[in-house]
Amino acid sequence: MRFLYSIVLLYVLGCSSIGMADEISDLTAKAEAGDEEAQHNLGVMYAIAEGVPQYDQQAVVWYTKAAEQGYAAAQSNLGVMYAKGEGVTQDYKQAVMWLQKAAEQGFAEAQYNLGLMYAKGEGVTQDDQQEVVWYTKAAEQGVAAAQFNLGVMFDEGRGVPQDDQQAVVWYTKAAEQGYAAAQNNLGVMHYKGEGVLQDYVQAHKWWNLAATNGHEDARKKRDIIGKEMTSEQIAEAQRLAKEWMEAHQ
16 A cells, blocks of 8 residues: 655646746745745655656655645645655654644545554554544545545455445445556456445456556456356446546546
């Protein structure tokens, strides 16, 4: 499971090198003057090498300045930097502290990341129920990774009562966003008839979509179930997958 960064830059840089240089100079001046949004954006630029050399330590400097002013996106990113030890000595307790601050402000990526910390027991005592709490908050805001993880929790009965139908609900939400692991698991639910009526056509469709997204295990399952289906069923599954891809371009 991977942490999520907030890497949205809340302004548009100039297209030319001269224009970009001017934008960076202006942004730096604003950041140095204490503008929290500029501080966060400058941190992002150093983290992803947008117009400046990639420099994690400088990303941490600017994230910290914005985070200390209560800027949720910076708090979330700073928490991830501490969790991964990027630009700073790895410190799970510091990671949790900053993620908690952002999560309590309703910042979805931080809520998901805090769920990961509870899942791993890093900086906090491992706690399935708290993991569910934070995944749910992020999932309800549309974070696909959180929706998938919440589906897994319901599927396995960890932190919540086991509930196949709820697992299907959350797998579907993530799958509809193109999340390959969720598409794979949704295929499994349709194949086994868990939480939904057994439906090989739907199973093939979701495994086909997951395979298109690079999920190797789904590709194998699709090919295996194809041997159990009629040519008409396979054609229908392929039609449904094609329709889904066209609708989600």
